[in-house]
Amino acid sequence: MSSVAAFSAPERGSRRGPGAILVLCLAVSLLAIVYPAWVIQPFRAQGARELAVALEFVRLSPIVTLVAAVGGVLAAIMLWPRGRSKRIGAIVALVLLLASAAVARIDYFELMFRPNPNPRFVAIAQAAVDADDMVMVVHSGTEAHAYPIRFMAYHHLVNDSVGGTPVVPTY
Secondary structure, eight states: OOOOOOOOOOOGGGGGHHHHHHHHHHHHHHHHHHHHHHHTOTTOOOOHHHHHHHHHHHHHHHHHHHHHHHHHHHHHHHHGGGOHHHHHHHHHHHHHHHHHHHHTTSOHHHHHHOOOSSOOOOOGGGOOOOTTOOEEEEEETTEEEEEEHHHHHHHOBOOEEETTEEEOOBO
16 A cells, blocks of 8 residues: 655644734733723722732833834734735734834823822812811921812822921822
8 A cells, every 4th residue: 555645734723823923912012001001090999919010010011012012013024915804903903012112101190190280279168178078188387288188199299388398298
């Protein structure tokens, strides 16, 4: 009996390599941007560990998104000859990868928490503070200033002077 050598087409799963790499690069890049924004959003409580992880994501996101963008470009180049639908998907993924790389270099927390450049201070009788509002108080000498938590949770800090002493209350 004689044997015949036959070559078969590659398995279908092996053709997905560049597409899977592109999707993985996109997922990692978006995670590097979205996770810190979700954790550190205004009026959301965070745990110490969760906040530490989110801040580490913020620190690493510029390099992570850049590496993901390079990997995505290489995967898109490998996908390009595989047809129009692959090209369209690659272009959409590349746009999102490049947008993530750009956003990683912007302090988007400044956009989320909009610093109050001109805080207005009024006497307690004129303040729009409800009796059950929580406040932080700074007392120096005979002067005291109260800072409502609902405002501080959004702006996080305010430059002020209490009793002639410069202070920066933060929450």
